[in-house]
Amino acid sequence: MSHNLIHIDKDICTGCRRCVDVCPVDAIHGQSGTPHEINLDTCVACGQCVQVCSSYLSEFESTPTIYAEKLAKRGMLSSVHEPLFAAYAQCHTHEVKDALANKNLFTFVQCAPSVRVAIGEEFGMPLGVLTPGKLAAALRRLGFDRVYDTNFGADITIMEEGSELLHRLTSGEGKLPMFTSCCPAWVKYIEQDYPDLLEHLSSCKSPMGMAAPVFKTIGAEIDNVDPAKIYSVAVMPCTCKHFEAARPEMNASGYQDTDVVITTRELAQLIKDAGIDFVNLPEEEFDQPFGEYSGAGAIFGVTGGVMEAALRTGYELLTKEQIPQLDLEFVRGDNGLRTADVALGDMTVKIAVVAGLDSAAKVLESVKAGTCEYDFVEIMTCPEGCMTGGGQPKLLLDGHRKLAFNQRRAALYSHDKDLPVRKSHENPSIKKLYGDYLGEPFGHHAHDLLHTTYTPRKVK
Amino acid sequence: MKSTKFIVADADKCIGCKICEVACHAAHDNLNYTVGAQYSAITPRLHVMQVNGKYVPVQCRQCEDAPCANACAIGAITEVDGKIIINEKTCIGCKACLVACPFGAIDLRPQIHNGEVVTQPRLKTLQDADENKSVLVAYKCDLCAENETQACVAACPENALRVYNALDDSKAKALQSALALHAI
Ligand code: SF4
Ligand code: SF4
Numbered sequence: 096m097s098h099n100l101i102h103i104d105k106d107i108c109t110g111c112r113r114c115v116d117v118c119p120v121d122a123i124h125g126q127s128g129t130p131h132e133i134n135l136d137t138c139v140a141c142g143q144c145v146q147v148c149s150s151y152l153s154e155f156e157s158t159p160t161i162y163a164e165k166l167a168k169r170g171m172l173s174s175v176h177e178p179l180f181a182a183y184a185q186c187h188t189h190e191v192k193d194a195l196a197n198k199n200l201f202t203f204v205q206c207a208p209s210v211r212v213a214i215g216e217e218f219g220m221p222l223g224v225l226t227p228g229k230l231a232a233a234l235r236r237l238g239f240d241r242v243y244d245t246n247f248g249a250d251i252t253i254m255e256e257g258s259e260l261l262h263r264l265t266s267g268e269g270k271l272p273m274f275t276s277c278c279p280a281w282v283k284y285i286e287q288d289y290p291d292l293l294e295h296l297s298s299c300k301s302p303m304g305m306a307a308p309v310f311k312t313i314g315a316e317i318d319n320v321d322p323a324k325i326y327s328v329a330v331m332p333c334t335c336k337h338f339e340a341a342r343p344e345m346n347a348s349g350y351q352d353t354d355v356v357i358t359t360r361e362l363a364q365l366i367k368d369a370g371i372d373f374v375n376l377p378e379e380e381f382d383q384p385f386g387e388y389s390g391a392g393a394i395f396g397v398t399g400g401v402m403e404a405a406l407r408t409g410y411e412l413l414t415k416e417q418i419p420q421l422d423l424e425f426v427r428g429d430n431g432l433r434t435a436d437v438a439l440g441d442m443t444v445k446i447a448v449v450a451g452l453d454s455a456a457k458v459l460e461s462v463k464a465g466t467c468e469y470d471f472v473e474i475m476t477c478p479e480g481c482m483t484g485g486g487q488p489k490l491l492l493d494g495h496r497k498l499a500f501n502q503r504r505a506a507l508y509s510h511d512k513d514l515p516v517r518k519s520h521e522n523p524s525i526k527k528l529y530g531d532y533l534g535e536p537f538g539h540h541a542h543d544l545l546h547t548t549y550t551p552r553k554v555k
Numbered sequence: 556m557k558s559t560k561f562i563v564a565d566a567d568k569c570i571g572c573k574i575c576e577v578a579c580h581a582a583h584d585n586l587n588y589t590v591g592a593q594y595s596a597i598t599p600r601l602h603v604m605q606v607n608g609k610y611v612p613v614q615c616r617q618c619e620d621a622p623c624a625n626a627c628a629i630g631a632i633t634e635v636d637g638k639i640i641i642n643e644k645t646c647i648g649c650k651a652c653l654v655a656c657p658f659g660a661i662d663l664r665p666q667i668h669n670g671e672v673v674t675q676p677r678l679k680t681l682q683d684a685d686e687n688k689s690v691l692v693a694y695k696c697d698l699c700a701e702n703e704t705q706a707c708v709a710a711c712p713e714n715a716l717r718v719y720n721a722l723d724d725s726k727a728k729a730l731q732s733a734l735a736l737h738a739i
Binding site for chain 2: 150155
């Protein structure tokens with residue numbers, strides 16, 4: 096399935112092929128020394144080529160007119176004045192700006208965990224600086240009517256995915272290993288490259304995909320607004336989330352659940368465009384009830400985070416006892432594949448955490464061959480999870496990438512440590528959501544809003 | 556004789572990615588890490604050129620009989636620790652050094668002082684009578700004079716750049732030929 100999200104500007108590309116090296120699906124083609132092209136059928140829109148490309152539009156080859164034309168073609172606001180590189184992600188900032196100016200719309204916004212540990216970088220703050228309070232304040236000043244949070248969505252995901260895993264483990268129904276389904280690039284990849292294994296994917300929507308229909312149904316009810324008038328924006332570290340939001344299945348509310356997705360970089364551009372002094376903003380809170388989150392929701396941004404969050408909840412739901420240790424060091428780390436045997440009561444669950452589609456392909460091949468021993472596998476496309484996503488601030492120099500990744504990761508874990516609630520099932524707003532509206536996790540009503548289906552899409 | 560060092564590129568290794576240019580900018584003009592936090596255009600001191608389908612960066616040779624220094628009417632170009640340095644504070648932007656440089660290694664860019672573009676107190680631009688004209692000054696490779704290492708050399712993913720030191724290089728080559736003679 097094609098998309099229109101990632102491109103290479105022929106005028107700027109020198110054909111150095113560094114992007115070819117990072118593309119996990121060999122979607123980039125061309126002769127070295129000449130401009131390259133992306134096959135948008137196979138491209139999973141991970142944006143890693145955008146992150147690595149270093150060929151920029153030189154002052155010597157540009158004029159104000161050329162620069163303005165390029166901004167327009169990329170969907171960027173005319174106020175942007177950053178260097179432009181050959182590989183780029185299509186922007187959707189104009190849509191958001193127009194919606195915010197439209198007085199007939201009621202606007203919702205949600206922000207992924209990783210946005211709050213990176214957006215400060217775009218304002219000259221230190222790498223990996225943790226700024227949830229300024230983020231909420233900035234979104235409010237941009238004019239959003241409700242400032243909600245994807246972290247809350249992540250807590251719902253844990254309730255659903257944890258229950259689904261326990262169901263698969265104990266009932267014998269559903270395939271094992273079960274794969275996580277939060278990462279849209281991974282989902283597109285398995286749909287096109289391993290369509291026979293789709294039953295292994297959790298039926299859970301992503302945190303964004305779960306939060307959005309909750310906003311447009313229950314959120315609409317709370318605010319007493321017509322869902323037709325709600326415009327729901329998601330801010331993501333990910334260039335592929337736009338693809339996910341546009342999937343026809345993502346309309347459980349009766350409308351497109353997420354109207355538009357912008358990246359961390361695009362949000363920074365909107366904030367600058369509005370003349371908001373991000374660095375000096377006061378610390379504010381996200382709006383209730385869908386802005387309350389646990390530490391488990393916060394660590395979704397780092398590879399291993401979904402697994403750790405799921406184990407914290409899975410353990411307690413199954414054993415009805417407190418998990419002895421909250422920091423599950425064995426799933427943390429930055430290598431492509433981590434595995435462990437975890438005791439849940441008298442059951443031993445074999446888990447694996449995968450970052451990068453190369454490692455994912457190895458696991459998929461072993462499933463195909465019938466030799467895979469894992470029960471539950473977390474898979475993310477980007478090198479160290481979402482905080483290293485294609486929509487995150489682009490480091491000017493390769494040499495700073497690792498430094499940035501380390502600081503963003505440390506910020507996510509320290510955020511988790513400092514939050515009063517660190518398990519999804521103990522988040523009071525989550526308890527209320529299930530108690531008042533959804534009923535049982537993985538139950539009937541939850542299924543309608545929070546679960547999805549997949550489509551085999553073999554690329555010819 | 557001790558001569559100046561300079562940065563030389565291997566055209567067979569260069570892939571044209573322009574990281575050296577970005578690294579040069581970052582080393583000289585930029586305190587922020589991310590693309591969105593760049594407040595000035597990328598103005599590198601070396602330029603990746605494409606000729607006959609191949610790329611190679613060109614930059615200042617730190618010439619011994621530096622034509623740029625000879626051309627500068629106000630003596631803004633001097634040799635400091637084996638590097639030919641343009642004093643961007645005294646440069647008046649007359650462009651004589653640009654004309655004199657046989658390699659096109661010198662360019663003009665706005666003068667920056669404490670992170671601000673310096674403007675001329677009296678000279679207004681005709682298009683916009685309220686705006687004072689920004690001061691343009693000559694700039695070129697200074698071998699990263701403020702640092703131990705050279706940013707472009709460190710950043711190149713293909714190791715296509717190195718600091719060439721004539722004395723070391725001829726010694727190393729002489730040693731090689733001595734070894735070759737022994738082998739006969
Ligand atoms: S898109 Fe960028 S990284 Fe890819 S070949 Fe072109 S210049 Fe190189
Ligand atoms: S976005 Fe990802 S999958 Fe698409 S061409 Fe770039 S690196 Fe490849």
